[in-house]
Amino acid sequence: MKGFTQLSVSDWFYRNRYIAGFSNPARSLYQAVRELVENSLDACEIAGNLPYITVDLKLVSERKSPKVYRLTVSDNGTGIPPEHVPQAFCTVLFGNKFELKQHRGLFGLGAKMAVLYSQITTYKPIEVTTCYDGCIEHSFQLQMDLKNNKPIVLSVTSRKLRKPRTGTTVTLYLVGDYDRSLGSRSTGELIIEYLRLSAIANPHSTIVFSDPYGMIYKFERSVDKLPPLPKEADPHPHGVDAEMLKRMIEGSRNTSLQAFLSKNFDRVGPRKALEFLKWAGFDPSRDVKELSNEEIVKLTNAFKAYDKFLPPSSNILSPIGAEELKAAIVKLFTPEFVKTVTRPPKSYSGYPFQVEAGIAYGGPMIEKMCNREGNFKLLFRFANKIPLLFDERGDVCRKVVDGINWRQYRIDDATPIAIFIHVCSTRVPYKTAGKEMIADVEEIEEEIKLALMDCAREVRRYIYRKLKAEKEQERLNI
Amino acid sequence: MKGFTQLSVSDWFYRNRYIAGFSNPARSLYQAVRELVENSLDACEIAGNLPYITVDLKLVSERKSPKVYRLTVSDNGTGIPPEHVPQAFCTVLFGNKFELKQHRGLFGLGAKMAVLYSQITTYKPIEVTTCYDGCIEHSFQLQMDLKNNKPIVLSVTSRKLRKPRTGTTVTLYLVGDYDRSLGSRSTGELIIEYLRLSAIANPHSTIVFSDPYGMIYKFERSVDKLPPLPKEADPHPHGVDAEMLKRMIEGSRNTSLQAFLSKNFDRVGPRKALEFLKWAGFDPSRDVKELSNEEIVKLTNAFKAYDKFLPPSSNILSPIGAEELKAAIVKLFTPEFVKTVTRPPKSYSGYPFQVEAGIAYGGPMIEKMCNREGNFKLLFRFANKIPLLFDERGDVCRKVVDGINWRQYRIDDATPIAIFIHVCSTRVPYKTAGKEMIADVEEIEEEIKLALMDCAREVRRYIYRKLKAEKEQERLNI
Ligand SMILES: Nc1ncnc2c1ncn2[C@@H]1O[C@H](COP(=O)(O)OP(=O)(O)OP(=O)(O)O)[C@@H](O)[C@H]1O
Ligand SMILES: Nc1ncnc2c1ncn2[C@@H]1O[C@H](COP(=O)(O)OP(=O)(O)OP(=O)(O)O)[C@@H](O)[C@H]1O
Ligand SMILES: [Mg+2]
C-alpha cells in the first residue's frame, strides 16, 4: 500500500490482527474459541437463561500440516435478529454491547476477528444458525468483504421450529494447532483450562467441550439460578469529556441546565444539580443547547473538579460472589484451606468496578500444579467473568501479587498457594483489543491489593493454627 | 449507545483511547509528544534531511487545574501535500506508512489520537503549517468530526516562502500534567528521557526541547550524516495468507503462475518460482487469475511449508549500528565499560528483523540511576529507533533479561548495569496500538537472548580483568 491511503477498519484489523490476539495458529485457535464462548455467555445472560453452551472442535484436514479445524459453538442465548446477523459476524465494530453495562464483550470486534482469521486461513464460509423470535430459525452462509468491511451473504435459509426456543450456533473452519505448546502447556490444555475457569466464574452455566480426539469434557453447573444480572448505568459526571457532553447536549431537547444534569447523569438529581451548578458558576435555568464550546469545556472541567458527587451506582455490577467463588474453588482445586472476599464497589474515572479475590492454600492438586509450573504463587485472573490466561506479566494483577510482602503472612517461596482475582466493571480497562491484560489503574490496583491482604490474613491465621497443632502433636509424640 | 450499532473507527478509538496510550492526563501528554516527534523523525528520514526537530511545551491555563498546555512540534521533514493535510490529522487510519518498510509509524493513528485527545479536553482547533513543494507554505486550522471520521477545515491560508525549505509545524492544546509522577518519575522527566534516548537511537538528529518552565534542553546531533536509510520490501512467501494472495492476484494482470511469483515476492526469481511450483504440484504456466479459492488456499499453505525459499532481504533494514550505539551510550552514560553488538538480520513470519544490544557497566551515572530505581538491571528498549518507556513488564525484552542467568557473567544483583535492546523490522510486532510492548515472537526472543549473551561475555571478561588487577594491586600494597 504505497502513498496516502485510508484503510477500512476491517483492513486495519486484518493487517494488525495480532493486536487482537490472532498472532499464530495455536494462539488464534484459542482466541477463536474464547470469542465465541464469551458471546454465548453474554447472550444467555441477556436472555435470562441458565447457559447451556456446547463447543465442538474437530480436525478436518487430512495432511499433517496445516491443521484445519472445524469449530462449532452453540448456545441457548437470545439469538440474533436475522436482519443483523450478516453485520454481527462480518462488519467490524458492529454490535450491541457499546452501552455502559457489565458485558464480556465491549469492542464489537471479537466474532469478526474469528471469522476474519477463518477466512484468511481457509477461505471457507462461516455458518450461523440462529433463532431470535422463538419460532423461525435462520441459517446464513457468510464471508467478509475485508476491503470494505461488508458482509457477503452467500445463502440464507429458514425453517419453522417445532419447539419454541432461542439461541445461536456458529460454525467456522480455521487453521490452528491444538497440540502445540504455548508456554508450559498445549493449546488444547489451555482451551480446557479456559472452559474450566469459565465454569468457576459462571457457576450457573453448563459448558460441554468435545475435543479433536473425541474426548468429552462436561463442566456442569453447580448453581441452579442466575446471579443478579448486570444493569445499564447512566454516565457519571467524573467520566465525562467535552466531546461526550457535546453529543449528549446535541441529543437532548431544549431544556434547562439543571434539568439536563438531573435527567442524564448517574445519581445526580435536581438538588445535586443545582448545588453543583452554583458551585461551578453556571446559571441553572440556562438553556443547555446555548452553551458555547468554551462553556462545555468549562462545565466538563467543573465536573471533574467537584468532589461532592455521589459515587457511581454499584448495584448495576454482577460479581461472582464470595461464597460462590469459594464453592467453585473448593470443587475444582480441593485445597486445604481457602478464603474468598468480595470488596465493596468503587469507581475509577466515573466507572464503577468491584474486586473479588481468593487465596487457596495447599492440598495435593495445588501442590502438583505449583511444582509443575515451578511457581508457587499461581495466579488466576478474571475480568467481567472472563478467565485471562495470557500475558500475565503485563497485567496489573501480577504487579500487585509481586509487590506484596507475602512472608508477613507466613507465605514464603515454597508455600503452595493459588491466587484468584476478579475485576468486574461497566468498563474494564484492558490494555489490548485481545482482552488479556488489565491496565494499571490506581484505584483498581489499590482494591486488588486490599482484597489480597484480606485473604492473606486468613491464610496466615490458618497456617499459624496448623503449625501450632503440628508442634502440639510432636510434643505429645515425644 | 443501545441496540445494534456500527461505530465509526474514530468513535471507536475515541471511546477506547486508553488502548492507544491516552489513558490519563499525564500519560496522554507524554503520548502526544511522542506521536508528533515520531512523525517528524519519519518525515526527515523520508526527506533524506538531517533531522532538526523542536518541541515546545507551555502551560497556558491560569487556574491550578486542569493544566492546559500548548504543544508545538516543528521539523524539517518532507512536509505534507496540502490536499492530504486535513485527513492526515483528522481521519483515523489515514497515512502513508502502510507499506512494508521500516518506519516508526505503521498504524495511521498516532497524529489523530493526539488531535482527538486535544479536542476532547479543550475543544481548541489544531494548527498545522507545512510546506511540501518547497515554495508555498499552507496553514490549516482543523477539528475532527469524531462521529464520521472526517476533518473539519476551519481555515486555510497560504504564503510564499522567501527561502525554499520543506517541513511541518503542528500546534495543539491539551490537558496534561507535566509534574505528576508516573511510576518513579514525573511526566516531564519521562518526556526528557524519551527525547534523550531518541538522540541515542538517532545520533544524526538534533532535538531541542523547551519545557513549561522555560528550560531549554538541546540534544545535538553527534553524527553529521544520515544512516543508510530503510527501503521498501516485497512480501515474502512466508508472510502471505489467502486474503493477501487473493488481492495480489486481483491486482495483477493475466500472467502465468511462474511469472506472477517471480515478479511479486522477495528474493523469488523465475527459477526459484519454477522449483517451488513443481514441488507444490502446480502447473507453472497456469493463468494466475484462474485459480479458485481452494487453490489459493493450497498455494498459501505450500508457501508456508516450503523451506527452500531464501530468507527475506535484510539490506532494507536500518539498524543504529554497533559503533554508533556505543558512542551514544558512552556520551550519555559515561560508563566504566560498554559492549555493543548488532546481530545479523533474521526473519519471523516472512518479516525481516534485526536485533542490536548493548550492556554498559559501572561508572557514577549508572550507579546513581541503579540506586535511585532500586533496580540493578536498568533496561532501555527501542523498536524501530523509538524509545519504549512504559509497560516494561509486558515486553519480551524484560522477559529475556529476567530469564538470563547473569551470575555466570559475574553480574550479580548489586552489579550496576544498563542494558540496551533495539529491535528493527519492516513490521515490529507491538502488543498494543500505543506501541509500548514488543510481543513474545520466538525468533525475536531468541535473537535478543543471543545479543545479550554476546555483550555479557565481554562484560564478564572486563570484570574478571578488573578484579584480577585489583587483587594484584592489593598484593603489592600489603
Ligand atoms: N452467540 C451469540 N448470541 C447472540 N448474539 C451474538 C452472539 N454472537 C454474537 N452476537 C452479536 O454479535 C455482536 C458482535 O459480536 P462481537 O463478538 O464481534 O462483538 P462484541 O461481543 O459486542 O464485543 P467484543 O469484540 O468485545 O467481543 C454482539 O454484540 C452480539 O450482538
Ligand atoms: N511531521 C510530519 N511530516 C510529514 N508527514 C507527516 C507528519 N506528521 C504526520 N504526517 C503524515 O500524516 C500521516 C498520519 O500520521 P499518523 O501519526 O496518524 O500515522 P502514522 O505515522 O502513519 O502511523 P502511526 O499511527 O503508527 O503513528 C503520516 O502517515 C504522514 O504521512
Ligand atoms: Mg464478542
Ligand SMILES: [Mg+2]
Ligand atoms: Mg505517526
